[in-house]
Amino acid sequence: MFGKSIRAFKEASEVIPGGVDSPVRAFGSVGGTPPFIDRGEGAYIYDIDGDRYIDFVQSWGPLIFGHCDSDIEEAVISTAKKGLSFGAPTLLETDLAREIVNLFDTIDKIRFVNSGTEAVMSALRLARGYTGKSDIIKFAGCYHGHSDSLLVQAGSGAVTFGSPSSPGVPEDLTKHTLLATYNDLDSVKKCFEDSSDIACIIIEPIAGNMGLVPANEEFLQGLRELCDEHNALLIFDEVMSGFRASLTGAQGITEVKPDLVTLGKVIGGGMPVGAFGGGAEIMAMLSPEGPVYQAGTLSGNPVAMAAGLASLKKLKQNPTIYVDLGAKAKRLMQGFQAAADAEEIPFTTEVRGSMFGFFFNGNRVKNFEDAQNSDTEAFAKFHQGMLSRGIYLACSAYETGFISSVMDDDMIEKTIIAAYEVMRELRD
Numbered sequence: 001m002f003g004k005s006i007r008a009f010k011e012a013s014e015v016i017p018g019g020v021d022s023p024v025r026a027f028g029s030v031g032g033t034p035p036f037i038d039r040g041e042g043a044y045i046y047d048i049d050g051d052r053y054i055d056f057v058q059s060w061g062p063l064i065f066g067h068c069d070s071d072i073e074e075a076v077i078s079t080a081k082k083g084l085s086f087g088a089p090t091l092l093e094t095d096l097a098r099e100i101v102n103l104f105d106t107i108d109k110i111r112f113v114n115s116g117t118e119a120v121m122s123a124l125r126l127a128r129g130y131t132g133k134s135d136i137i138k139f140a141g142c143y144h145g146h147s148d149s150l151l152v153q154a155g156s157g158a159v160t161f162g163s164p165s166s167p168g169v170p171e172d173l174t175k176h177t178l179l180a181t182y183n184d185l186d187s188v189k190k191c192f193e194d195s196s197d198i199a200c201i202i203i204e205p206i207a208g209n210m211g212l213v214p215a216n217e218e219f220l221q222g223l224r225e226l227c228d229e230h231n232a233l234l235i236f237d238e239v240m241s242g243f244r245a246s247l248t249g250a251q252g253i254t255e256v257k258p259d260l261v262t263l264g265k266v267i268g269g270g271m272p273v274g275a276f277g278g279g280a281e282i283m284a285m286l287s288p289e290g291p292v293y294q295a296g297t298l299s300g301n302p303v304a305m306a307a308g309l310a311s312l313k314k315l316k317q318n319p320t321i322y323v324d325l326g327a328k329a330k331r332l333m334q335g336f337q338a339a340a341d342a343e344e345i346p347f348t349t350e351v352r353g354s355m356f357g358f359f360f361n362g363n364r365v366k367n368f369e370d371a372q373n374s375d376t377e378a379f380a381k382f383h384q385g386m387l388s389r390g391i392y393l394a395c396s397a398y399e400t401g402f403i404s405s406v407m408d409d410d411m412i413e414k415t416i417i418a419a420y421e422v423m424r425e426l427r428d
Helices: 003-015 070-080 091-103 116-131 185-194 217-229 302-317 321-342 368-372 376-388 409-427
Strands: 037-041 044-047 052-055 109-113 135-139 177-180 198-203 233-238 260-264 274-278 348-352 355-359
Touching: 052 409, 070 302, 091 109, 091 274, 091 302, 109 116, 116 135, 116 198, 116 233, 116 260, 116 274, 177 185, 185 198, 185 217, 198 217, 217 233, 321 348, 321 355, 321 409, 376 409
Parallel strands: 135 177, 135 198, 198 233, 233 260
Antiparallel strands: 037 044, 044 052, 109 274, 260 274, 348 355
């Protein structure tokens, strides 16, 4: 097992930094060698050694219909035959934009980009341009891509202004980023006390990058009220939760309405796509209508638009899919919890729609500090044990898992049985 992947990883490391094009893929926090994937089919992925895994990562979220869905595949192939990219308008852009606008009552207009990082970076620039202010508030543990102003680490409780968490990011770029604690409204109020120049608050309303940690309703309502009071914009980063938590993401769960929304993942159907949208007045600030500049040669490329359009149409045609996805996610996490309880291992779980998460922690996780108090060594051993049994889970204790529509009850049951076996090994 993994023989070919071990060699492939060694060869990749000779020409690619760390052997991977995104750090988490290196399995640094769980140990071992990452399996190199050859192909995907439905709920399964197959590595170059011929091993098969039930895939609960699903390309980190976008494959809500699993790998190689025939409708999405057909849309991609037929569109690719006409050309991969034109750098010019196509009808597919308008069609996908209309599908999204018709679903979200907070979005009048939307612009497509190529990644979630781009979407968030552009939304922040738009918020600053619209408000004429410079500072932003983000939350420790929320990941919004790797743009400079968002790569900050949390300081002590008395320090709200961020400092760079990566070399190569000048402090001048992060000094306008204020850090608050997730699900802690007082920490946000402190940020507004420290600065009168806050343009926006950006938040994952369902955080997926410190594990799965939802924001509570009172907290989101408090953010809305603070933004209204201080003439700041509220941005929901739904790159991960959009079309995953529900057909309209977190906005199908909370009553709080954001001013801007960032999307990605599912709206690309597996192709690289991001988007940001909001009310007509705010979006009118974007060039060429307004002075806020944003551009991209490959933005809205037809192949990605076709994939996303096929994915969204399937979801709209079958909105009850979320009932089934949610039921499977709950059953999976109930099984994991029962397996941990049977061995008296501290454990807690969370589910939102087709998203699930778990921590080796005896307490419910409400923020990043809580998440960091989890047993990551136990997670690493659990991950290794599950992988050896053909279960492919996110390779970090701070990531989220995903259910796809092609997963059946037998797959869920097999995964739960594997969890019982691995939990028993952990206890021993």
